[in-house]
Amino acid sequence: MTKILQVKDLELSFHTFAGEVKAIRGVNFDLNKGETLAIVGESGSGKSVTTKSIMRLLPESSSEFKNGEILFNGKDLTKLPEQEMQKIRGKDISMIFQDPMTSLNPTMTIGKQVMEPILKHQKVSKAKARKVAIELLAMVGIPNAENRYKMYPHQFSGGQRQRIVIATALACNPQILIADEPTTALDVTIQAQILELMKDIQKKIDTSIIFITHDLGVVANVADRVAVMYGGKIVEIGTVDEIFYNPQHPYTWGLLSSMPSMDVNEEKLYAIPGTPPDLLFPPKGDAFALRSEYALQIDMEEPPPFFQVSETHYAATWLLHPQAPQVEPPAAIIERMRTFPGSRYYEATGGRA
Amino acid sequence: MADVLLEVKNLKQYFNEGKPSEVRAIDDISFSINRGETFGLVGESGCGKSTTGRTIIRLYDATDGEVLFDGVNVQDKKSKSANKEFNRKMQMIFQDPYASLNPRMKVMDIIAEGIDVHGLAKSRKERRDRVIQLLETVGLNREHAERYPHEFSGGQRQRIGIARALAVDPEFIIADEPISALDVSIQAQVVNLLKELQEERGLTYLFIAHDLSMVKYISDRIGVMYFGKLVEMAPAEELYRNPMHAYTKSLLSAIPLPDPRYERTRVRTPYNPKDHQYGAGDTVQFREIAPEHFVLCSDKEFEEMKAAHTQNA
């Protein structure tokens, strides 16, 4: 597999009136060609900031790269001048935002908006760009694209608008597509359609997708690999099966068990107590320790390094240190682990066979 | 016979009635909620579920129909004291934890608002004690009383909103999408809190949401709304196991679950209202196809569904 994007030791801070907010505190991940990497985490975990920093969309006046690099095609995006960055944005890396209502310009026809990046980044005639735009609109499932090409965004429904946004993002066949909660503002039935569309498109044009969401159901649906973020750091990263069926970090345990299962009727939901840390005053050790029932003494003192679970699976928790005590994950997690070959609870016959 | 607390009869709520821009937000719906149970109302945005909640609590005046609370029609003009009593018994928890607390008031005063309006505390000390007790009930503590809403996280704010509603000792709480704006890990906190409170205080809930999995977890019975109409209503487990209306089926099939193996095989069934092919002679109405299980259907569909249901069961 070729690594298309490498994020190394990324640290980024915001300067606010109240002081320095350490929004990203050392993030490492690679993106392989053609895969979908989902970044999950709650608001304030740094998942959106990470991708916005890849796109360099953060306000230069208040944000600052403290450390690390973002390597794309051998170039470090953190150090690239703005002009160079503009050539990459929308062409090699493009982005889809959460709200389809505000990410389209209401005074421009949708055709023009899809054409815009084509005309900007590729040397083609207007007629050719128009043709490409109509093809794109048809590909994302806008029926009758030749005629609707001249319509304005308000004439489309929310789901269709998100399709148009996707068409715009795909206009230049980007190598990386960043989708920042693209379905959060949509209804479930529309969400399902958009997810299907994105998977479909990925098969067709072989682009890599970074998918940001807080919805684990969506992650299970779209992701090849998953990175779980908490308090400005990645706490666990692995393939989708590893994260869902053999999670190692107590935060991942908490996330997975706090969703009600449709099949079983639990008496009480597992809930992570408390609230996420305030990154104006980042905790000294493991950011999650204060909310974790599995906290160790060392969690209060030192941030945990990444421990390797498998070739593709890493987790940052002291629980994986050989000296750490063996702990029992929540019941729902044991249930999941039973079905995963290689986990310590695996039963060859067990699980939902 | 169950003890009915709230009964909604043929409720209609039209906006801009008679004009070309008329919107039938609620189009003739009926249901009842028993004392101590949780009734879930699900549907997609714009289906009228929130309007239903707001009409029940009289934030809107209904166009037609009745809402009976404890046998009394809430839409009738009543004396000031009767109105106050009604406000005390029925409370609401709102969706947006950022917009539902006044940013200029301290948490103490936000929670105490109901206490002040209804004169539930005799002295300042009693008022303070009650607020602190309420804060502790929702998992916060006395230090939080002197702070302002913007200092809290979404989940904490939502709990403050719950404390505010609880301050007047209500019997019935309308929870209007109380968790949709919250993070997953926080949703469980709020839902657990609501459940605990229900057990302790015998509360009755109308739980409005678009997230079917959470609704199924918390509700005893669920109603599914589609474009202002109630299309299906059944006990939670029954609705999930035996969805009958095509819309419910499509809604259920669209929910992604945190289970990659299931997700790889999930098939979505799209819903198209035209598939019903209702003719001119069909009377489409709410019918009971199995005990407690109602579906909006025509005569023909009714027979088919009844047959299908017996087969499944």
Add this chain to the structure above:
Amino acid sequence: MQKDYEQLPQDKFKRITLNSDHAERIAKPSLSFWQDAWLRLRKNKGAVVSLVVLVLMIILALVGPHLNGHDGTTQNLRHANLPPKMQGIENLGVMDGVGNLGGKKIDLYEMKKVDEYYWFGTDGLGRDLFTRLWQGTQISLLIAFVAAMIDLVIGVIYGGVSGYFGGRTDDIMQRIVEILIGIPTLIVVILMLMIMEPGIKAIIIAISITGWIGMSRIVRAQILKFKNQEFVLAARTLGTNDKKIMSKHLMPNVLGIIIINTMFTIPNAIFFEAFLSFIGIGLQPPNASLGTLINDGYKVMEHQPYVLLFPAIVISVLMIAFNLIGDGLRDALDPKMKD
């Protein structure tokens, strides 16, 4: 990724149980909205400097007329048309009492045998301009503050009622406003000043008669925005009455905008008063306002520029200060309005 983990003291791996209060702790110090706004305002250098300047101006306007022992209304023709002269800096070559006379530079104080110092000079009637300047500033500020307060009271009540009750009330009230807006302000004001006896009262009434409309529209828009917010709905479901919803929920939230708007109304009123006085329908002599002083100065601008200079500087500084404070307050009170 490290494979061999360093050996750590075993007791570091003890399980610990944490108090759940820990998880709910808020690290930030508690700040009310106003404290927060003050912190933000303090970081705005322009606004802070303007605030200091403004306070100095107001102090000067209050004590200035009594500083040099001259009285602003006594005419003394022997001392007429003297240029500025101030102790201390007269040796530096400025404000040394030297003025133009028939094209030559002459120390007029020596010529006219005047021993007193007129810091900002005198006018054609021999009145001390320093005293008159601060008296004028006083009156200008007074007119502006009172006019702004009247705008505020009428505008807030009118806009508040119109926005909160909505429906038919709002329709009627807004039609009235539209009619009022249709009449050119200047014509109303000139007519008003013709009927009434000219003076401070007349000018204040003239400025306020249409001035409140802007405020009422802003307040109405804000009330419309807030009255359907969930915290207001929550108050209604709790049974809070209209009066309390207005005073406890709506007004505190609209207050920021009201203050900002007032900060921009005051300089406008100062300017409008100056304009009226300048075209001769404002304050009547011997009363001074910045407008009348500028009017006087403009007549002798070529020969005695200082008569115009000082009031012009004061009015400009006031305008800039009020506007910068207004901008600063806007950023501090309503960070979202920036863009």
